[in-house]
Amino acid sequence: MATRRSSSSGDVKLPTLVKASSAANLGESARNQNRPTSTGGAGGGELRRAHSATGLRKRPQSKEERRPQSPPKKQEEKSNVVVVKFSPGDHGLTWDEDKRITGSIMQAWMRGVRPGWTVLAVNGKMMQSDEELTDVMQQASGGDSRFEVRFEKCQGNFGTEAKERSDQQKRNRTRLMKTFSFQGSIEKTEHRGVTFEQFQQVLDYSHRYCEGWYDMAPAKVSKTSGHNLSMDFLNFHHLNAWLFEPATKPKKCAMAEMLTNKPQPPEWFISHWWGEPVVAFSESWQAQMATRRLAPEC
Numbered sequence: 001m002a003t004r005r006s007s008s009s010g011d012v013k014l015p016t017l018v019k020a021s022s023a024a025n026l027g028e029s030a031r032n033q034n035r036p037t038s039t040g041g042a043g044g045g046e047l048r049r050a051h052s053a054t055g056l057r058k059r060p061q062s063k064e065e066r067r068p069q070s071p072p073k074k075q076e077e078k079s080n081v082v083v084v085k086f087s088p089g090d091h092g093l094t095w096d097e098d099k100r101i102t103g104s105i106m107q108a109w110m111r112g113v114r115p116g117w118t119v120l121a122v123n124g125k126m127m128q129s130d131e132e133l134t135d136v137m138q139q140a141s142g143g144d145s146r147f148e149v150r151f152e153k154c155q156g157n158f159g160t161e162a163k164e165r166s167d168q169q170k171r172n173r174t175r176l177m178k179t180f181s182f183q184g185s186i187e188k189t190e191h192r193g194v195t196f197e198q199f200q201q202v203l204d205y206s207h208r209y210c211e212g213w214y215d216m217a218p219a220k221v222s223k224t225s226g227h228n229l230s231m232d233f234l235n236f237h238h239l240n241a242w243l244f245e246p247a248t249k250p251k252k253c254a255m256a257e258m259l260t261n262k263p264q265p266p267e268w269f270i271s272h273w274w275g276e277p278v279v280a281f282s283e284s285w286q287a288q289m290a291t292r293r294l295a296p297e298c
Contacts, residue, residue, distance in 0.1 A: 033217060080153040081120065084111050091141050091149075094216040094241075095119060098128045101151075102226055103216035103241065106249055116154030123147050132219055168212055168247075176247045179205060183254070184261025190254035193266030195295040196285055202243060202258065203282055210234050213242045236274035236281075240295050269296065 062076040094106035095101050101108075120126055122140055127133045140147035180201075186192050210229045217237060220226040228236055244255050251257075256264070268288070272281050289296070 004192070005170060017278075031079065033141065033151055043061065048153075064133075081150060083148050083150050084113055085142070085146050085148050086111070087146055088141060088143055093137070095130060095133065095218055096225055097219040099133050100154075102214075103169070104164070104166065105241075105246060109169075113151065114154070116163070118154070119149060119270060120152055130220060134220075135235040145179050147289040161228070170213070170244060172209065172213070173246050176243065177207065178288050180247050180258045182251045183252060183257055183259065186257055186263055188263065189254075191263035191265050192254050194256050195263040195297050196258040196289060198256075199282070199285070200296075202255075203278065205243065206234060206239065206278060207231060210238075210242070213238065216230065216241045231279055232277070235276060236272075236278060239278055240274075241292065257281075268294075 017067070052263050086107060090106065092102035092104060092106035093101060093113065101113065101115050101117045101119070104113045104115055119133055121127060122136045125136065127136065137149075210231055213229040214223055215224045215227050215229060215238060222237075224233065229242075248255055248257055270281075270285065270288070272284075287296075288294070
């Protein structure tokens with residue numbers, strides 16, 4: 001602050017404010033004089049004035065940061081494990097000694113089960129062997145309530161093989177629909193006899209396509225489990241899996257009703273074992289016709 005004195009000794013003017021300074025400004029000025037500057041040294045860093053905690057402003061949050069974060073999902077231990085619910089009745093599954101699915105038809109196929117999957121548990125009970133699995137599945141499918149089967153999906157090379165076999169079954173079902181069609185209902189079971197001429201249609205179809213089939217039976221009941229079939233050893237178990245069952249189940253009918261719609265009370269009853277080759281059965285039938293002088297349409 002400065003004052004000016006007038007030339008006359010009696011007049012004194014009010015003081016004039018040259019530079020107004022507050023304590024805050026003085027303090028700020030002192031701090032500015034002592035503020036460090038960049039030295040341009042090897043670190044290349046710039047020394048900045050430290051802010052007090054009260055003067056520190058928060059950076060505005062982005063939309064992503066403002067969005068509520070959901071808790072992290074727990075990683076499934078086995079993402080390839082699936083649970084399938086089955087209705088009572090025929091489940092449509094066959095498996096090998098490793099509990100690995102070798103065949104999937106009807107209910108199992110419609111519910112998405114594919115060959116190559118492995119059965120882990122039934123109704124929450126872990127399966128230790130294919131024998132145990134067979135027993136438990138028989139009990140569950142024969143009950144009155146739905147049951148759950150836990151599978152592990154196939155991986156690796158077996159998955160490719162399983163897909164090929166699954167495609168085999170699909171192609172076979174398509175051919176069956178074109179070759180055998182429902183002829184009509186025959187009310188009485190005892191009128192559903194079959195002539196040799198009609199059985200020959202089944203035999204011809206087997207001759208033509210059986211080399212593309214494989215044995216769906218579990219290893220404990222069939223020595224040829226998983227092997228491609230041949231007329232040399234094709235039996236009625238194989239024929240049932242690849243022809244009778246897939247052909248008749250959609251219509252819930254007898255195989256005789258896929259061959260004729262006329263009642264055919266049989267004159268002869270042929271007792272045979274399902275495990276014998278179909279060719280041997282056919283030869284025995286022909287021998288009976290020759291001995292009794294029967295016509296093929298009888």
